[in-house]
Amino acid sequence: MSRLAPDPPAEAAPGLSPPHAPAPAERAPAAAPDQRAAPGYYYGWVMLPLATLLQIGTIPGQTFGVAVFNPSIRESLGLSHSGLSTCYLVACLLAATPLTTIGALMDRYGLRRVTLGVVALVGLGCVATSQAVGVVSLTAGFFLLRAFGQGALSLAASNTLAMWFERRLGFVSGCLGAGMAGGIAVMPALYLYSINQIGWRATYAAIGVATWLVILPLFVWLYRNQPSDVGQRIDGGPSEDDSTAHAKPPAGPSFTLREAMRTRAYWIALAVTAMYGMVATGLFFNLVPLFEWRGLSAEAAAGSMAVFAGAMAYMQLQGGWLADRAPLHYLVSGCMAFQLLGVLALITTGGWLGSLAFALALGVGQGMLAAFGNTLWARYFGRAALGKIRSSVWTTNIAACPLGPVILSASYDGTGSFSLGLGVFAALLACAAGAGLLATRPAPPL
Numbered sequence: 001m002s003r004l005a006p007d008p009p010a011e012a013a014p015g016l017s018p019p020h021a022p023a024p025a026e027r028a029p030a031a032a033p034d035q036r037a038a039p040g041y042y043y044g045w046v047m048l049p050l051a052t053l054l055q056i057g058t059i060p061g062q063t064f065g066v067a068v069f070n071p072s073i074r075e076s077l078g079l080s081h082s083g084l085s086t087c088y089l090v091a092c093l094l095a096a097t098p099l100t101t102i103g104a105l106m107d108r109y110g111l112r113r114v115t116l117g118v119v120a121l122v123g124l125g126c127v128a129t130s131q132a133v134g135v136v137s138l139t140a141g142f143f144l145l146r147a148f149g150q151g152a153l154s155l156a157a158s159n160t161l162a163m164w165f166e167r168r169l170g171f172v173s174g175c176l177g178a179g180m181a182g183g184i185a186v187m188p189a190l191y192l193y194s195i196n197q198i199g200w201r202a203t204y205a206a207i208g209v210a211t212w213l214v215i216l217p218l219f220v221w222l223y224r225n226q227p228s229d230v231g232q233r234i235d236g237g238p239s240e241d242d243s244t245a246h247a248k249p250p251a252g253p254s255f256t257l258r259e260a261m262r263t264r265a266y267w268i269a270l271a272v273t274a275m276y277g278m279v280a281t282g283l284f285f286n287l288v289p290l291f292e293w294r295g296l297s298a299e300a301a302a303g304s305m306a307v308f309a310g311a312m313a314y315m316q317l318q319g320g321w322l323a324d325r326a327p328l329h330y331l332v333s334g335c336m337a338f339q340l341l342g343v344l345a346l347i348t349t350g351g352w353l354g355s356l357a358f359a360l361a362l363g364v365g366q367g368m369l370a371a372f373g374n375t376l377w378a379r380y381f382g383r384a385a386l387g388k389i390r391s392s393v394w395t396t397n398i399a400a401c402p403l404g405p406v407i408l409s410a411s412y413d414g415t416g417s418f419s420l421g422l423g424v425f426a427a428l429l430a431c432a433a434g435a436g437l438l439a440t441r442p443a444p445p446l
Contacts, residue, residue, distance in 0.1 A: 042236030043224065044164035048172050050223055052179035054115070054157035057215065059187045060126055060207055061149025063284050063401070064305065066142070068191045072200035077134065085285075085409065087135055089402040091142030095151055096399035102152045103391020106159060107384075110225040115156040119216050121148040126208030130201045151398050155390055162378035162386060163226045167235050167324070173374035174320020177367060181313030185306055253444050255381040257388040263442035265329075265380055268435050269372070270393050272332055274400035275432050276369050279339060279425050280362070282404025283346075286418070290408075293418055294350050307359035308366070315367025323375045331372035333436030338365030340429035347422050380441055 059065040066088070074084050106114045125144030132138040157176065165172050194203040227234050260266045283290065291301040319331060342361035345354050377390050404425075411421030 043230045043232060044172075044227065044234075044236060046222060047160055047164050047224070048175060049179075050219065051157045051160040052176045053215065053218075054119075054153050054160065055176055055180045056183035056187070057119070057122060057211070058149050058153045058157075059183055060122070060204075061145035061151075061153075063281050064184065064188055065191065066145070067285060067287070068188045069195065069200050069204070072195055073132075073138070076200065077132065077138065079135070079138075082409075083135065085405055087139045088142055088285075089406065091139050092146050092398055092402040094139075094143050095147035096395045098147055099151050099155065099391045099395040099398065100388065101391075103155060103387035103389070103394075106156070106387030106391075111156060111159060111163065111387075112223050112225045114152075115160075115223060116216065116219055118148050118152040118156055119211060119219060122153060123208040123211035123216070125149060126204045126211065130204035130208065146398060151394050155387070155394050158374045158377075159386055159390060161374060162383060163234075165235060166378075169375045169378065170320040170323030170325075170371060172320070173323065173371060174317040176374065177316025177320070177370040178313040180370075181309045181316065181363075181367075184312070185309035188305065253380065253382040254384045255389070255442075255445055256385050257392060259445040260381045260385075260389050260442075261392075263380075265376075265439045265442050266389075268439040269332060269376055269380075270396055272336055272432050272436055272439070273369070273373060273393055274396045275428060276335060276339060276365070277397045278400040278404040279343070279429065280366070280404070281401040282406075282408045282421070282425070283343075283362070285405040286408050289412070290346060290418055291355065293412075294346065294354060296351070296355055300352070300355055304355050304359040307356060308363040311360045311363025312366045312370075315364045316370050317367075319367050319371025320375075323371045327440070328372050328376045328379070329437055329439040331368045332376070332439045333433050335365045335368035335372065336429050336433035336436055338362070338368065340426060340433060341365075343422055343425050343429065347419060347426070376439075 070084060073079070079087075102114060102118070121144060125141060125148060128144055129138070129141030132141050158173075161169060161172050161176060191203060194206070198206075224230055227236075255263075287304070288301045291297065291304070323331060338361045342358045342365065345357035345361060348354075349357060377393070378386060381389055407424060408418055408421040411424075412418055414420070
């Protein structure tokens with residue numbers, strides 16, 4: 001099988017000019033100068049807003065993004081609540097299957113090529129969903145949005161930061177999370193406004209076309225794989241003069257996926273990530289019914305998202321600071337503990353106080369999850385197989401997410417209350433919070 005050719009050098013442009021792509025792998029003559037002209041700034045600070053934009057770009061495939069379209073889709077296609085939920089469930093389960101392959105492609109061919117392909121497929125997912133005429137075509141659209149939006153694009157965003165930062169990885173992950181929180185606070189409201197003005201089909205189509213015409217060219221211009229592509233080293237350290245710098249990996253642990261799977265920390269962190277996704281998806285997919293069950297309005301449910309986003313932004317900045325200084329297993333346990341507090345607030349407390357406690361606790365838990373999720377995998381297991389390792393985690397997470405709505409729906413259909421389903425969530429989260437304390441850094445592989 002022939003190997004793909006390396007990306008061609010990017011041309012300079014006015015304003016912010018991206019540096020040249022990596023030189024060929026062959027050693028240049030000793031007298032030849034280094035052709036990879038490094039910029040006068042650390043290019044990782046260009047990659048940070050690009051990674052943030054990737055993360056915000058997952059919103060059309062996230063549950064809270066899809067939920068805005070659900071009433072219009074149900075009415076347009078004549079679907080019941082259970083029919084739409086079934087489409088979403090099947091799409092989520094199918095969306096888990098390609099992620100391990102995508103992660104392996106990132107490791108083999110580099111983040112740049114795979115990320116560009118994923119961005120293009122997210123646009124295709126939006127356009128395909130806008131053309132849905134029935135259950136099969138809607139499920140296909142949801143599959144594209146979940147597999148390449150919520151799944152692969154999130155993987156690309158977090159791996160991008162891990163390739164460019166080590167000492168300040170927690171800090172930049174917090175910045176990414178704060179940007180995502182801003183997206184959560186703003187984008188669903190913009191989607192809803194657009195749906196009311198031009199309809200759900202035109203809105204999905206417009207998101208897809210904007211992805212192709214604006215986001216994709218921007219990433220072609222600016223996105224680079226790693227610091228050595230621009231003659232720099234991770235964290236902006238002194239660049240090496242010889243051409244072997246491109247092949248030299250960052251210092252630190254270097255696990256393969258198989259070696260990572262032999263550690264306790266891998267399985268605990270994977271289970272915590274999947275459980276948080278399952279519970280959060282169940283809560284957000286049924287947010288309005290849950291609030292009405294507690295005597296609150298749909299407007300209160302929508303308002304809780306702003307509180308959630310604010311708490312999430314604050315905690316991701318603080319969590320990023322903690323991730324650079326404190327043992328990461330405390331954050332693993334803490335995110336589960338705060339999600340547990342949010343669930344307990346729904347069970348035990350009604351009125352505005354309960355909704356406030358619910359949104360604040362979930363926001364803090366989400367911030368902690370992002371803080372350890374964007375740092376733990378690179379720091380515990382290294383970067384050599386980061387794509388495969390993280391894609392295995394996201395595969396499990398995406399497969400687990402649709403189980404949350406199923407648990408809560410079964411609870412309500414069977415008992416007329418969400419209490420049983422929320423009780424199951426609380427018991428699982430309590431166990432996970434305790435297990436998180438055992439997710440300590442593994443010993444390097446032999």
